[in-house]
Amino acid sequence: MTNNDYLRSIRFLLDVGDSKLVDLMKLSGISVPLEEVKAYLKNEEDEGYILCSDEVMAHFLDGLVYLKRGKDETRAPAPFEFPITNNTVLKKLRVAFELKEDDMHDILALAGFKVGRSELSALLRKKGHVNYRECGDQLLRNFFKGLAIKHQRT
Numbered sequence: 001m002t003n004n005d006y007l008r009s010i011r012f013l014l015d016v017g018d019s020k021l022v023d024l025m026k027l028s029g030i031s032v033p034l035e036e037v038k039a040y041l042k043n044e045e046d047e048g049y050i051l052c053s054d055e056v057m058a059h060f061l062d063g064l065v066y067l068k069r070g071k072d073e074t075r076a077p078a079p080f081e082f083p084i085t086n087n088t089v090l091k092k093l094r095v096a097f098e099l100k101e102d103d104m105h106d107i108l109a110l111a112g113f114k115v116g117r118s119e120l121s122a123l124l125r126k127k128g129h130v131n132y133r134e135c136g137d138q139l140l141r142n143f144f145k146g147l148a149i150k151h152q153r154t
Contacts, residue, residue: 001137003052004040006089007060009144011041013151024063025056027071032056054084061092068096086135087123090143094124097147104143111146115139 011021018037025032039050058080081088094104101120108115122133 001086001089001140003054003057003084004044004049006057006084007040007052009141010060010064010093013144013148015151021060024067025059027063027066028059028077030056030059054082055080057084058082061089061096065092065096069098086137086140087127090135090140091124093143093147107146107150108139108142109146110149111142113139113142113146 007021011018014020018034018041021037022032022034025037036050039048040052040056042049061084062077062080093099097103099107101117104120105115105117108120118131119133122131123135123139125132
């Protein structure tokens with residue numbers, strides 16, 4: 001998945017407008033013009049499409065965490081991990097929505113996607129750890145789908 005795919009999926013999940021995405025990015029300290037955000041949300045074939053950079057996506061994900069959980073002014077923000085991967089997005093969503101491992105399994109089950117405990121744990125580990133495993137597009141898409149279903153019910 002690309003950063004643009006992540007952005008579109010999270011926008012759908014939150015059911016917010018383009019200007020709210022700009023506000024989320026501002027929470028993390030970056031100012032992105034509304035027109036640029038609209039270009040990120042276009043399909044690749046559309047005229048005016050712009051590829052969302054890792055830096056913008058990192059700020060957006062941190063802004064999402066700040067929106068959902070608040071910003072701790074006493075601590076310095078954690079450094080960004082580049083490149084932005086499916087694993088990074090999964091971890092940030094877990095933090096933003098305050099999900100425990102059981103919650104994540106339930107969300108994936110809502111999407112009809114089963115994953116073992118050790119497999120999910122491996123996706124959340126640090127890159128370089130002996131049990132680290134890369135998160136595939138299918139798992140992340142199903143996680144977005146399950147999270148959207150969960151939020152429609154609440």
